[in-house]
Amino acid sequence: MNTSTAAAFPAGCTAFRGPLLHFIGEPGLTQPNPDSYEYHADGLLVVADGRVLANGAATDLLPRLPAGTEVGQWPDSLIIPGLIDTHVHMPQLAVMASYGTQLLEWLETYTFPTEARFADAGWSADQSQLFLDLLLAHGTTSALVFSTSHKVAAEALFSAADGYNMAITTGKVMMDCHAPDGVRDETEASYSESRELIERWHGKGRQRYAVTPRFAATSTVQQLTYAGQLVAEYPDVLMQTHWAENHAEIAWIKELFPERSSYLDVYDHFGLLGERSVLAHGIHIDDVDRARLAETGTRIAFCPTSNTFLGSGLFDLASARAAEVQVGLATDVGGGTSLSMLATMAEAYKVCQLRGQSLNPFQAFYMATLGNAQVLHQAADTGNLQPGKYADFLILDRTASPALRLKHKADRDLQGMLFDLMILGDDRAIRRTYIAGQCRYDRESTKGAALNACISG
Known part of the structure; x- marks a missing residue:
């Protein structure tokens, strides 16, 4: 878990709140090793200058945000690395x-x-x-x-x-x-x-x-x-x-x-x-x-x-x-x-x-x-949301399609949530895509709608 010191985050940072998952090791093909990942049902990702500053429980990190910091709220989504x-x-x-x-x-x-x-x-x-x-x-x-x-x-x-x-x-x-x-x-x-x-x-x-x-x-x-x-x-x-x-x-x-x-x-x-x-x-x-x-x-x-x-x-x-x-x-x-x-x-x-x-x-x-x-020999810069890495990440929509909505439950366990996204998910589940902290795809934007039209023919 990426915990904090008491120091406040710098001015100009941005934050994203919602369920948050990333991996720090290989889970294994059958029964996953619980030490291979970090999951926060109410997580916070803090980003500045294109890099991850911190990730962890929202209750731990919110007090360190400067007054007026923009916090994106994604309670029904899932924040993961790109x-x-x-x-x-x-x-x-x-x-x-x-x-x-x-x-x-x-x-x-x-x-x-x-x-x-x-x-x-x-x-x-x-x-x-x-x-x-x-x-x-x-x-x-x-x-x-x-x-x-x-x-x-x-x-x-x-x-x-x-x-x-x-x-x-x-x-x-x-x-x-x-x-x-x-x-x-x-x-x-x-x-x-x-x-x-x-x-x-x-x-x-x-x-x-x-x-x-x-x-x-x-x-x-x-x-x-x-x-x-x-x-x-x-x-x-x-x-x-x-x-x-x-x-x-x-x-x-x-x-x-x-x-x-x-x-x-x-x-x-x-x-x-x-x-x-x-x-x-x-x-x-x-x-x-x-x-x-x-x-x-x-x-x-x-x-x-x-x-x-x-x-x-x-x-x-x-x-x-x-x-x-x-x-x-x-x-x-x-x-x-x-x-x-x-x-x-x-x-x-x-x-x-x-x-x-x-x-x-x-x-x-x-x-x-x-x-x-x-x-690809790029794990020093990408692959998870550890501090210092590029802020390449996604906001996944857990109810993006009729099938996903049918399976969605507020108390769905993590394995079930991931399996639903893995088996039933597709491009519709991508709500936002960030590259080095910059939103490069937004499903709701004009460009996002145009690309979705391109994808769907």
Whole structure:
């Protein structure tokens, strides 16, 4: 509990009162560890200069507020840290929920033609802004994002995120083979342009760079070598790619890299595994793979809605955690079917159910907040509401839909409240989204209404 000294908070602070929850450790998949979270049925969050000053029981903190301090009242809501997405594609909004294919055909039919448009700087700028606005409307305050193979697309996303003071990690996609004109890049240019983007954007404000080979099949040996070289030259950047998502994909990798012992060994050989590497999917893997992931500190992004929508398979969350592999939760839009991390939690629960595993709501909310911050090496700044961290947080509406209103009870216990939001919640439950203490999405505002209209078609 973040208790106080007797000193008053500084003038100019703001405060938010209501039920408040954040995590300080991992609850566990089955019975949650009660020491892993802090919950105040009548809580207060105090913010100044974009950072959290304090959180705790309202009765303890209210006397420390200067006279006249603005206090937002949210008694029927839930104040939580902003949600974090560990794998999502900025250019794929338009192909979300496209019909009738599995992974490789889906890329050829929908993804590559859509991404070709991002060679245009104006289109990239417009779509980057829309993408960030939609993330905020869904309660996502930071993310690890795939851009496209066009330098201008990564530039546009970095610029838009910097304008919002929003923590985004992205990079130019490296893809120099087995891809059509318009999205295929040039081997040497992919390296030099990535370096230029790193030098310009990595560490600028809250922006960070991720070396981004799409997946092993769309990069030559030389390009994968360059990707590993970038990781070695800039050891504090992240690395993101796709891995072991689909049986046909895995068979193709085996044909392309017969000298390697496994799909994971391809990335290992080129120096792309490590604590700052996030591999999306990792469905069809074995204990040898999990041991190597744990040994190197490499993380997996679990993408349940895309895995079920594309018929890829059911991720084995329990085995990954038993092997001490760090696992993030991700929407993977556009293969994924929603930008909502609440909807993603619901699908993750169903995947675990189909595997005979448990995913309690405490663990799900942990994964989407502090857990994902740890996966992305940003827990020093985000993930919970400890003093000193950026004030990235949400006001969740516990009665946002008819189904949630039906389940809502004044005396609902915390686990039940979280489970209702996790299974029945979606973008409608996002009342407000704050980035560094600034309200960047308000459901009731004109912009919020316009975005909701966009979301609903």
